[in-house]
Amino acid sequence: MIKYRITPLSISEHLFAVSMVVSAGDRHTVTLSLPSWIPGSYMIRDFAKNLIGLNCANKEVIVTQLDKQTWRVQQSRGLPLGDIQLDYQVFAFDLSVRAAYINDEYAFFNGTSVFLKVVEFEHTEHHVCVDKSHLKSWEKLANAIEIITSMPCVDNSNTTAQTRHFLCSDYLTMVDHPVVIGQFTRASFELDGVTFHAVFTGNHKLNLARICKDLQPICKHHISLFSEIPVSEYWFITLLCKNGFGGLEHTASTILQYAYDALPKPNENDGMEEGYRDFLSLCSHELFHTWHVKRNKPDVYLSPDLSQEVYSPQLWIYEGFTSLYDDLTLARTGLITPEEYCKIVGQNITRLLRNPGRHKQSIEESSFNAWTKFYKQDANSVNHIVSYYLKGGIAALAIDIKIRQLSQQQYNLDHVMQAIWNQFGSKNIGTPDEVIKTICQDTLGLDLSAFIDLTSKTTQDLPLSELLQTIGLSMHLRSRTGNDDKGGIESSGESTRDFGALLNDQTIGCKVTQILDGRAASLAGLQLNDHIIALNGLEVNAKSLMRELNTMDVGTEAQIHILRDGRLLCLSLPVIEAEKDTCYLSINDQSMFAKWLGIA
Template identity: 45%
Template sequence: MQAAKPNIHYQVTLSSIAGHTFDVKLTIDKPNISGQVLSLPAWIPGSYMIRDFAKNIISIAAKDDAGNTLTIEKLDKQSWKLPPTAKKAHVTYQIYAYDLSVRGAYINDEYAFFNGTNMFLAVEGQTQQPSSLRLVKPDSAKLAHWQVATTMPSHHPLSHQFGEYWANNYDELIDHPVLMGEFDIIPFSTSGVQFELILAGGHQADMARIQQDLSIICQHQIDFFSDQPPVKHYQFITLLTDNAFGGLEHISSTALMYSRKDLPSPYQQGKMTDGYQVFLSLCSHEFFHTWHVKRIKPEELFEASLDSEKYTEQLWIYEGFTSYYDDLSLLRCGRITQDEYLKIMSKNLTRLLCNKGRFKQTITESSFDAWTKFYKQDEGAVNNIVSYYNKGAVVAMCLDLSIRLASNKQYSLDDVMRHLWFNHGKVNVATHPTVIHDIVRESLGLDLSDFLDAALYSTEELHFENLLSQFGVDVINQVKDNIDDKGGNINKEPLLYDFGALCADKEIGVAITQVSEFTSAYEAGLQVGDVLIAMNNWQVSKASIKHIINNLTLGQTSELIVLRDKKLKKLSFEAKPTQHDTIYLNINNPQLATSWLG
C-alpha cells in the first residue's frame, strides 16, 4: 500500500496516435518559494549514452492554483525554472513519442509505451518525495479494450487498469516502464513472485511453452542467489516486431524488443531453435540484472544523477558476468544441452578472436569509454574497441574455471556472485573497482591477482584453451567455413584464402559493411560503404565470394572492381592464408566437463 501522501502528481494522457504525442500534467503541491527548477534526465540507467530526452518536449506551460500564468525560464537544454509562487503549480507539457526502442517512448495504433526518463520532469529538491501517477484511459471507443502493464505500485496490482499509481521517490518513478494498449499476458508464479510475460505487437507463439520455460529459468535464478527474491511482482514487457533485439533492466521489470518470428510456434513441437534460445537468454540476462545491476551497483553509478555522464570501469563485472550467466542458466535448468551451450560459448570466443580491437583497448577502458565508444560505434569499432559484454563473459568464464582449479573445485564464480549479493546488493553497499580481487582473496582465500590484473588492465590474450582443457573441453581453432562463419561447428569445407570483410547483397554486387585489420580486404583497400561488383573478373554475390576465392591460388593477385561514391575503382587483392580464428568446443572428458557445466 501507499506509504505516504504524495506531494507531486503526474498525469499522462495519450493525446494523438497520428501525431505520436502524450500530454503530461505535473502538479507540485509545494513548489520552492524561491522558484522551482524542473529537469528531465539526459540518459536512462542501464544504457550509457547521452540521449537528451528533453528534445522530445514539444511545448511547456505553467499556471498556479488560481489560474494565473507562470512564466517559465529555460535554463539549459533539459532544465526549466518556475517563478516564485506560494500556491500549487500546474505544469503541462507535450511529449513526442516515436522512438521504438527499449529506452524510449513510442506510440502506434496498437499500443503506447514509455520510460519515465522520457516523460517525467524531476522537481529539483523534492526528488526524495513520494509522487503519484494517473494514467488516463483513452476516450476513443476504438481503444476501449486497451490495458496497462507496469509494475509501478497501485491499489489494483495485476489488474491492468488505467488509474492511479505511485512511487516513493523520483528514482522509483522512472524505473517502472509503462505499456498501454493491446497485448497478451502470460502469467506464472514461483517462489512467491508473480510473473507476467507481456507480448505486444502480435504473434503466433506457443505461449504455454514459453510460460513453462520462463518459469523454470526464473526459479533457477532465484535459487542461485540463495535468498528471498527482492521482488514480489515482475514483468517481461516485450515489444514484438518483424526484426528487432534489445533489453533494458528495471527494478521489477524489463523492457524487451524481439522478433516475433523467432518465438516458438506450436508446430515446432518443442524444438529449440536458435531464435528461441536467444530469446530465453535475453530474458535470463535481464532477470539476472534484478540482483546484479539494479541492487548490486558500482560506486560511480550508485544514486547517480542523470544529467551527465557517470564513468565507471566496472561494467565488465555487471554486463560481462551477466552475459556469462544468462546462457549458463539455460544449461543449468535444462533448457539447453551441454553441446548447445558449448556452441554458444564457441561463438562468443570466435567473436572475441575476430575483434582486432582487443589488442588496443582493455576491458576496463571499454567500460569507462562506454559513453563515447561502445554506444557510439562506427565502422572502425571492430578494429579499435573491445566489448565489455563479450570479453567480459569470456573473462567471467576464465575466472570461474580459475577459481574452481585453485580451490580444488571447492569454490566457483557462483560464490563470488552470492558474496556480491549478501554483502553489497542486499545491504545497499556499492562496489569498488577492485571488488572482485578482494572477494577472491579475502572471502575465498585465493590469489588470482596476476590473472585478474592481466585480464582487466592489459590487452594480453586470455588463455582459455589451457583452462578449458583442464575441464575436458578441447578448443579447436579453425578457418572460416564462409565469410559469415560465427563459430560453433566443425568446418568441413573451409574458406581456403583470407577475405576479411563482411557484406550484404545488392542488386548487383555486395555492399561492404565491415573490414577487419590485417586481412586481405583491408590491405586491398576495401572500405565500408564500397559496392564490390566483381572479383577476378567474376561478378560477386554474398554466396559466390567463397567459390571465387577458393578457385584462387596462394599469392595470386586478383582485381577487385569497386563502386565508391559513384566512382569506379580497381583494387589489387592478394590471396593469403585464412586465419584460424573460428572456434569449435568439443568435450573429450564428460566427467571433467560435468564438474564445470553440471
C-alpha cells in the same frame, strides 16, 4: 509531493499528454529537468528533444529554459509559488526499450522520457496517475485495454480500469517502473512466493503455457543462486514486432523487444529453435539484473546524475558476468543440451577472435568509454574497441575456471556472485572497482589479482584453450566458410585464402560493409562502401569472389576492380592464408564437463 497525470493523447501523432502539480510551498523558484540517459543504457539520448510546449496554467508563473533539458519556474511578482500545474506533451515514436513509443497496438514509456524532475523535491513522494481515457480510437477495445507496470499501485489492482494511481518514494524510484498501455497476451505463474508475469503486446497467438513452463527453471535457478529474490512480483514485458531485439532491466520488471515469429505458437511444444532459445536467454539475462545491476552496482550508480555521463570501469563485471549466466542457466536447467551450450560458447569466442579491437582496448577501458565508443559504434569500431558484454562474459568464464583450479574445486564464480550480493547489493552498498579481486582474496582466500588484471586491464588474449581443457572441453580453430559462418560448429568447405572484409551483395557485384585491420582487404587499400565489380576480370558477388580467390596461390596478387564514389579503380589484393578466426568446442570428457555445468 509531486503529482503527474499521463495519458496517450494521439496515436497518429504519437503524443503523450503530461500534467504535473508541484506543491512548492514558500519557494519562489523551482528547477525542472528531464534525464539525458536511462540507467542500464550508457549513452546520452537527450530525451528532452521530444518534449513539446511546456507551460504553466497560472499565467503569472514564468517558465524559462536554461539549457537543453533544464527549466526555471518562478512567480512573475516574486511571490511564493504555492501549488502550480505544468502541462506539456511528449513525442513518442522510438521503437526500442529505452524511451517511449505509441502505435495502434500499445503505448509505452519509461519515466526518464516523460516525467520532468523537480530538482528541489526529487527525494519526496511522487504520485503518478496513468489515464487511458483520451484515446477515442481505442474505445471499441475499452474493456480489453490494460495498464501494465510494476509500479506500486495505491488504488486497485484492476489493470483494465480507466485510470490507475501509483506512489513512489522518490523520483529515481518512479522512473524505474516502465508502463505499457494496450491489449496484451499474458499469463502468470507462482514460484517461491513470487508472482511472475509474462506479458506480450498485441493479440498474437503464442504458446503461453510453454513459455511460462520454460521460464520457471530460469527463475528458480537465479533465486537459488542468490538464496532470495528482492521482489514479490516480477514482470517480463515484451514489445512484439516483426524484427527486433533488446532488453532493459528495471527494479521489478524488464522491457523486452522481440520478433513475434520467433516465439512458439500454440501447437508448438517441442524443439528449441534458435530464435526461441535466444528469447529465453534474453529473459534470463534481464532477470539476472534484478540482483546484479539493479541492486549490486558500482558505487557511482547508487544515485546517478541522469543529466550527464557517469563513468565506471566496472560494466564488464555487470554485463559481462550476466552474459555468462544467461546462456549457462539454460544449460544448467536442461533447456538446452551441453552440446548446444558448447556451440554458443564457440560462437562467442569466434566473435571475439574476429574483433581486432580486442588488442587495442581492455574491457575496463571498454566499460569506461561505453558512452562514446560502445554505444556509438560505426563500421570501423570492430578494429579499435572490444565489447564488455562479449569479452566480459568470456572473462567471467575464465575467472570461474581459475577459481576452481586454485581452490581445488572448492569455490567457483557462484560464490563470488553470492558474496557480492551479501556484502553489497542486499545492503545497498556500491561496489568498488576492484571488487572481484577483493572478494576472491578476502572471502575465498584466493589471490587472483594477476589473472584478473590480465583479463580486465590488458589487451592480451586469454589462455582459453588451456582453461577449457580443465573442464573437459577442447578448443578448435578453423577458417570461416563465408560471410554467414558464425562458428561454433565443425565445418568443411573452409576458405583457404584470407579476404578480411564483410560484403553485401548488390544487383551487380558487392559492397564492402566492414574491413578488418591488417587483413588482405585492408592491405589492398579497400575502403568502406567500395563497390566490388570484378576479381581477375570476372564479375563477382560475395560468394564467387571467395571461390575465385581460393584457387590462387599464396604470395600472388589478385586484381580487383571497384567503383569508389563514381570512379573505376583497380587494386592489387595480396593472396594470403586464411585466418583461423572461427572457433568450435568439442566435449572430450562428458563427466568432467557435466560436473562443471552442475548437472552431474
